[in-house]
Amino acid sequence: MASVASHQNRSVKAGDNIMVAGLAFQVFTLLIFMILCADFALRTHKRFKSMGEDAFDQNPMYRHMRSGWRFKGFLTGLALATICIFWRSVYRVAELSEGWQGALIKRQWLFVGFEGVMVIVACFALNLFNPAFTFKEAMEGLGGIGSGKKMRKQQKEKTAQSSSNSDVEASRQV
């Protein structure tokens, strides 16, 4: 590691650069994520202004969910957690890009405030507004690893059911 190397009078450049590059990548992906969020929010807002409630999914389950406090809390919590982790990552890039003798790395309370506090706030926000609570019904058979497969299976069952129903109806009409 970079600081260990500096202790043993070895080159610190390589380890330093790897750490800063990793943190910069975190900042970069968070930035892309925030741009995607902003784009979706803007488009949704525009459609809502021109179409009203019809702009949203009219599935009763989602209508009920959107009007509840859990969902609003989740959106707030997710935004808060994103900003906290982004802030923290920017701070860490600034801290470590100065090297092991920089001005920021010498200040413990900066680390406590911008690393510890930011991350614990993000975690508690997600603890309180855990998507497992918010998206209760929407998650049955949806979401998580392997959700695509599950969804296709559900779709297949549905179409199989509806086709057999129409068969019954057709035979009744006859």
Added chain:
Amino acid sequence: MMLAARANKTHAWQLANCTIETCPISSSYYYYRVSLPANATFLALFAISLIGFLATYALTRRALAFHFALLSGVILEVIGYAGRIQSHQNQWNQNGFLIQIVCLTIAPAFMAGGIYLSLRRVVYAFGPENSRISPEAYTRIVSCPFLFPHE
């Protein structure tokens, strides 16, 4: 100052015998006395968060990938702050320093992964017609493909 310069030139095994009384703090891995109360508080808070996520998953059995990401992150935070407490006990100890720098640097990346996975659900809730790209595409774009192999 001269002491510090000399200490920096000595080998790691000599610094390993340093204590707060015998060596200047700047010859350790930190430029300050690592705070025990602050790091013990964070250790406790992250442990509470860890229990919260474990309990939520145990009770609901929902959002497996989200919980996997958040649990990984919070466990790394707990280990990281344990490393910082080890550093408080001996600021010249390489293990404590390495544990905290590695764990605390990568842990939030896992939490960010959990956050990325959630956007898709928000898009479904508002209606995918509002979105430029499909809900599943959000997950594919921002999450590490090797960490979360989505269908």
